[in-house]
Amino acid sequence: MSRPAGRAVLADDGCRLWTLVGGDGPPLVFVHGGPGLWDMAGDLATMFEGHYRTVRWDQRGCGRSQRRGPYTLDRSVADLGAVLDAHAAGPATLLGHSWGAHLALEYTLRHPERVRRLVYVAGTGIDDEDTWKPVYRQRTRDLPGGLDRASVVRQWTAEFPDRAQAATHAEAMATPWFEINRECSVTINAEVARRLRETDLAARCRTLRVPVLIVDGSEDLRPRWAVDSLAAALPDVRRVVLRGASHLPWVEDPDGFSGAVLGDHRR
Template identity: 50%
Template sequence: MITDDGCELWTSATGGGEPILCCHGGPGLWDMFGTLDLGPRFRLIRWDQRGAGRSEARGPYTLERMVADVDAVREWHGLDRVAVLGHSWGAHLGLLYALARPERVSALVYVSGVGLGHDWRAEFERNFERVVGEKPRGEGRESAIWQWTADFVADGARHAEAMATPWFPVNYEANTALSEEMRAVPESELVSASESLRVPTLIVDGMADNRPRWAVDSLEQALPSVKRVRIEDVGHVPWLEAPDEFRSAVTGFLGNRGGS
C-alpha cells in the first residue's frame, strides 16, 4: 500500500471475522505477530511500520507521521472502525492513534507497554543486566537474539530465535528519532488526554517483564473505560509464553465489548 506522502508499506490480512489492526514493537523493528493466534473469530491486519522490515526505508520518523500511517493502513483495508492491538512501542502507538482518532477505534488492546512516563528505564536496565549473560561479538541478528532472550521467563533463546525469523535490519534512525520525541512529551499531558478517551481499553501485562509494570499505573488510572489483566510468570511477549491465557484475555474482552 502507498501512504498519502508516497511511502510504500507492507501489510497483510489473515483469517476471517472481526478485524484487529496490529501495531508491532520497536521503534525500528518489524511485524512479529506471525505466531499470534486469536482464533477464527478474528482477522489480523499486520503491517511493517515505515522504515522497518518489508516497508520502504524513508522518513519522516515522527509520532505524527506514525499515527497517520496507522490511519492509512486502516483506510486501505476498507475499515470504518477497528480494534487496535499494540505491543510494547506499538502499544504506545496504538494509544496515540486512539487519542488522535477515537472515532476510528472500537477498542484498544495495550500489551506490554511502558506507560506514559519515563522513570521506568533505570529499573529496566537493572533487571536486564541481572538476567543476561555475556554479549556476543558482532551486531545484527545474533545481538538481537541475545537481547530478546531476556524478555522471557523460560525458553528465551527459542522464542527470541522465532522473533528474529525472518530477519531484517533494525532501523536505528527511526528508533532514535521516535524515542527522543516520546521522551519530550510530558506524562501529565498524556494523562490529561487519556482521561477523555472513551475507547474501551484492555491492558495486558506479563508480570515477569523486565520493564516494570508500575509504569503503566498512571495510564490505567487515567482511562475512563479500562480493564487490566496481569499474567503471572510471563515476560514481555505474553502470546508466545502463555498463548492460551493471552488469547482468552483478548477474545473475552473483545467479545464482552461487542463487535465493531
C-alpha cells in the same frame, strides 16, 4: 523459508508500507514494537483469525516496508491511519505491543471514532520514562550490545524467564530477520520521551471513551507499575496480568492471552 508476499499500502506521502491480511470478521490491526523493528505477529494472527480479519504491517523504514523517513510520532500515526483506510471499513480493534502500544494509544486518542477497542500489550505507560527506565537499565545492564542478528538474539533471550525455552523463543522472534533501523529507533524514542516530559497525556486519556484492555506479563523486565497511571486515567479499562509471562505474553501464555483478548471480543 518463504515469506508472506503481503500487499503494499501507500502512505499519504507515497511511502510503501507492507501489509498482510488474513481471517474473517471485524478488523484487528496489529501494531508492532520497536521502534525500528518489524511485525512479529504471525502467531497472533493465527490465534485470532477465527474471530477477526487480522491486519499485520511493517512501520515505515522497517522490515518489508520502504526504508524511508521521516521518523516521527505524527508520521507514524498517519501511517497507521493509511493502513486502516486500506483494510478496515469501520472501526477496528488495535492491538499494540511495547512501543506499538504507545503508538496505538496515540492513534486512539486522536481518532477515537476509528477505534472499536484498544488492546495495550506490554507498554511502558504515560509517565516520564525516567520514572521507570533506571530500573529497566539495571535489570539489563549485563546484556550484550550490537545490532547484528546473533547479538540481538542474545539480547532477546533475556526477555523470557523460562530459560529452557528462551533461546528458541528469541530465535523465532528473529525469523525472518531484517536489519534494525537504528535511525528510526533513536529518533522516535527521543521524541516520545520529550513529549512524555512536556505534555499531560493523562489528561487526554481521561477524556477517552474507547474501551481499553491492558495486558501485562508479570515478569516483564520493564516494571509493570509504570503502567499504573495510564490504567488510573482511562475511564473504560480492564487490566489483565499474566503470571509468569514477560514482554511477549502471548508466547509464554497463549491460552491466557487469547482468553483475555477474546473475553472482551464483543465489547
